[in-house]
Amino acid sequence: MRRILFLARAEVLHVVRDRATLAQVLIFPIVQLLVLSNAATFAIRDTPASVVDFDRSSTSRELVKRFAASGHFRIVDQSASLDAANEEMLHGRVTMVLTVPTDFEKSLVRNGTASVQISVNAEKGSAAGIVQSYASRILEAYSDELSAKMRPTAGFVRGEGAEAAPITGLRRIDVLVRSWYNPTLNYRHYMVPGLLVALVTLIATLVSAQNIAREKELGTLEQLNVTPLTRGQFVTAKLLPFWMLGIVDLGLGLVAGRVAFGIPMRGSLLLLFASAAVYLVVALAIGLWISTLVDTQQQAMFVTFFVMMIYLLMSGLFTPIESMAGWVQPLSLLNPVRHFVTISRALLVKGAGLSEIARPLLTLTAYAAIMLTIAIRQYSKRVA
Numbered sequence: 001m002r003r004i005l006f007l008a009r010a011e012v013l014h015v016v017r018d019r020a021t022l023a024q025v026l027i028f029p030i031v032q033l034l035v036l037s038n039a040a041t042f043a044i045r046d047t048p049a050s051v052v053d054f055d056r057s058s059t060s061r062e063l064v065k066r067f068a069a070s071g072h073f074r075i076v077d078q079s080a081s082l083d084a085a086n087e088e089m090l091h092g093r094v095t096m097v098l099t100v101p102t103d104f105e106k107s108l109v110r111n112g113t114a115s116v117q118i119s120v121n122a123e124k125g126s127a128a129g130i131v132q133s134y135a136s137r138i139l140e141a142y143s144d145e146l147s148a149k150m151r152p153t154a155g156f157v158r159g160e161g162a163e164a165a166p167i168t169g170l171r172r173i174d175v176l177v178r179s180w181y182n183p184t185l186n187y188r189h190y191m192v193p194g195l196l197v198a199l200v201t202l203i204a205t206l207v208s209a210q211n212i213a214r215e216k217e218l219g220t221l222e223q224l225n226v227t228p229l230t231r232g233q234f235v236t237a238k239l240l241p242f243w244m245l246g247i248v249d250l251g252l253g254l255v256a257g258r259v260a261f262g263i264p265m266r267g268s269l270l271l272l273f274a275s276a277a278v279y280l281v282v283a284l285a286i287g288l289w290i291s292t293l294v295d296t297q298q299q300a301m302f303v304t305f306f307v308m309m310i311y312l313l314m315s316g317l318f319t320p321i322e323s324m325a326g327w328v329q330p331l332s333l334l335n336p337v338r339h340f341v342t343i344s345r346a347l348l349v350k351g352a353g354l355s356e357i358a359r360p361l362l363t364l365t366a367y368a369a370i371m372l373t374i375a376i377r378q379y380s381k382r383v384a
Contacts, residue, residue: 044130044323049096050077050085057105059146063116066142067098072134086119089180091356092346095121095322096131108146115174122179123190123349127320132177139175181350188261193344194317196253200246200276201283201311201337206304208242208287213300235376239284246280247273266351272344275357278364279340285371286336292378311337336367 049067053060067073076094079085085097099117107114118135122128182189250273257263286307294300312318314328315337321329332338339360346352354361 044127044134044320045071045326046074047072047096047131047134047322048076048094049073049098050079050088050094051075052079052082052085052097052099054080054102055100055104059105059108060100063100063139063142064098066138067135070134070138072131072138086180089119089121090350090352092121092342095127096135098135113174115176117176117178119178119180122182123345127322128179128182136175189263189349190345191317192257192261192263193348194315194341196250196257197279197315197337197340197344198312198317199253200250200280201340202308203249204242204246204280204283205287205290205308206301207245208239208284209290209294209300209304210297211238211242212288212291213294213297216295217297235288239288242284242287243277243280246283247276250276263348265348267347267353269347271354271357272347275340275343275347275361275364278361278368279336279343281368282336282364282371285368285375289371289375289378292375311335314338315341317341333363336364339363339367 051064051067053064064075064078068075073096077085077088079088082097082099085094085099088094089097097117097119099119101115101117104114104116116139118132120128120131120135254263254265254269258265287304290300290303290307294303314324314332314335316332317337321332321338324332342360343357343364346357350356
């Protein structure tokens, strides 16, 4: 027992004296708890929605108000064109389109029933089912309200002209749901494009971080620094093999996803690989930056897994961005994994083009330049 206590004391002293290890043991778990507890939730609030109201009656306007007041939906656009609303969905600006047909109110009065159409971006997998459930509940509640309000006191109601139309007893709204981009709601079609991103991220970030840390442990880093190579050349030579490895892994993952799971590939694969080439620069730069902050491979591994856990859970890979806490959603815009997950799903599942992914791709390009510059400068300070 005495030997065990001495060894335990030595380990405690090691942790206390090593600031990096102390941060990994005490600070990082607290940060993970605070951030991930707000990110990993399945409740969806403020889903962006577009309304196409062809009826423009008081009843249809009240229906739109019910959606806006529910807290589950945020009406970002009211258009008279269904094509324009569908274009908004293609660009990812809305998740649901509510279409109210012409003669919606008249159909309720005359026939006791009317239909509306809900188009949901089923690319988002389980989130699409949750959005459909919210919309159905709102429509069911409004239908019950209409049934109570419009219950007839007499057998007829005055219609157009001098004709009288009979009223049936129950007012019911029939809902026609369309699941765009993933009509079968196959969860694998939603997850696999995101898991491909996780694959190349883990390879690029972890391996690049550990590689340079290993050079430090072996004492060969100082030997390399006295060679005629510039630091830029040294970094490029170190990271280029891992960049190529990431591209190869993405290709193998696409083949496996297509053969094993039937993953759709509706967009341009060339555009996907071009986007991956930019994203891998970001992932490798982050790995290089981690390697400048640590001295051993073990530290590099711990820091990388800490960063990876937050990156993946705040990327929309496992839970939709819409379900995260309000302050987490804008914070996730700093997450490069989120942008490449968006690009991967848009190209493979939605068949999007360059114009639809331009914003996340430009963000990744800027991210790559900034992170690579920071990593090289930080690396220079540590080895000078």
